[in-house]
Amino acid sequence: QVQLKESGxxxxxxxxxxxxxxxxxxxxxxxxxxxxxxxxxxxxxEWMGIIWRNGNTDYNLALKSRLSINRDTSKNQVFLxxxxxxxxxxxxxxxxRGVYPGILDYWGQGVMVTVSS
Amino acid sequence: xxxxxxxxxxxxxxxxxxxxxxxxxxxxxxxxxxxxxxSGTSPKLWIYETSKLASGVPNRFSGSGSGTSFSLTxxxxxxxxxATYYCQQGSNYPPITFGAGTTLELK
Numbered sequence: 001q002v003q004l005k006e007s008g009x010x011x012x013x014x015x016x017x018x019x020x021x022x023x024x025x026x027x028x029x030x031x032x033x034x035x036x037x038x039x040x041x042x043x044x045x046e047w048m049g050i051i052w053r054n055g056n057t058d059y060n061l062a063l064k065s066r067l068s069i070n071r072d073t074s075k076n077q078v079f080l081x082x083x084x085x086x087x088x089x090x091x092x093x094x095x096x097r098g099v100y101p102g103i104l105d106y107w108g109q110g111v112m113v114t115v116s117s
Numbered sequence: 118x119x120x121x122x123x124x125x126x127x128x129x130x131x132x133x134x135x136x137x138x139x140x141x142x143x144x145x146x147x148x149x150x151x152x153x154x155x156s157g158t159s160p161k162l163w164i165y166e167t168s169k170l171a172s173g174v175p176n177r178f179s180g181s182g183s184g185t186s187f188s189l190t191x192x193x194x195x196x197x198x199x200a201t202y203y204c205q206q207g208s209n210y211p212p213i214t215f216g217a218g219t220t221l222e223l224k
Contacts, residue, residue, distance in 0.1 A: 047215070101208060
């Protein structure tokens with residue numbers, strides 16, 4: 001069945017770089033896009049970016065200068081890197097599978113990342 | 118960027134009550150999607166392409182709308198329906214945008 005699972009550090013120092021991995025199973029990264037969405041505790045959902053099935057990427061303009069998304073199709077993994085972290089980057093980070101038209105049909109369990117000063 | 122405005126922000130409903138949640142878009146959309154989230158869990162796709170129920174969603178839920186006005190309706194509120202519901206536009210992306218959510222509580 002389709003599964004996505006995020007992993008990475010739960011605590012990151014301010015000004016450092018966050019690196020997260022999304023391991024997927026049950027589908028191919030060359031058939032579906034993978035989105036990253038984050039959610040500060042007690043707040044709403046924010047789209048961060050997407051890596052399309054052809055490997056192209058699009059980013060939230062507000063994060064574009066700090067964010068990169070890549071993948072390793074042979075390992076069924078998608079990677080998120082975001083630099084210059086600040087306190088307001090503290091959030092749950094989710095990877096999700098995307099199908100046209102912009103439907104996020106499967107979500108990972110999420111990983112809570114705290115930025116510490 | 119398309120802005121989605123959900124209303125109300127919070128509401129409470131009694132078991133058996135009919136509930137309607139609203140989502141208005143700043144520009145006309147072909148579709149709206151809805152997600153359901155309980156505290157401490159990841160969001161789940163609930164309704165897609167405006168009116169199609171995701172797998173496992175009870176048929177007391179329905180979605181409707183067009184253009185800039187969309188809604189999610191629960192025909193008869195049940196205890197398990199208490200959650201936060203987010204609308205999300207998938208007609209014109211990137212960027213994907215979400216509404217701020219409506220928290221539905223049990224009265």
